[in-house]
Amino acid sequence: MEIKIKKLHPSAKIPSFALPGDAGMDLYSTENYLIKPNEKVGVKTGIAMELPTGFVGLVWDKSGIAINKGVKTLGGVIDSGYRGEIVVGLVNLGNQDFLIEKGQKVAQILIQKIEQPEIVLVDSLTDTTRGTGGFGSTGKN
DSSP: OOOEEEESSTTOOOOBOSSTTOSSEEEEOSSOEEEOTTOEEEEEOSEEEEOOTTEEEEEEOOHHHHHHHOEEEEOOEEOTTOOSOOEEEEEEOSSSOEEEOTTOEEEEEEEEEOOOOOOOOOSOOOOOSSTTOOTTTTOOO
8 A cells, every 4th residue: 555645844754653563653743832731732744645545544642642641632534535734633631731842743643444334224223132231331340
């Protein structure tokens, strides 16, 4: 597979895999941001990409930032038809300001194959053991 990347900003870094076998490519900030607790920002990456039809880019947390600082991604579905700048939504769920510096890794993007199923409207669904049991219905363990 080939993914075409266009730099929209001179200092933009091309997404990259940190290690062989990694699932996600790192995305980098083109600007400095100070995210206060409970604040949301859209972090510019300075890149656009062309994903093949039948694939999607899913933007996920960098686990170190999420676990150590409480900074999480918001949304993050990059459709194959989108050609605009990749902007990473972040929210600071921690209790301290979080500084993002230009060139810093802010998220990762996973490229995955997708299906577009035919939607069929029905009057009923097949029965299962779980049925309509939702949140916590399978117990604590």
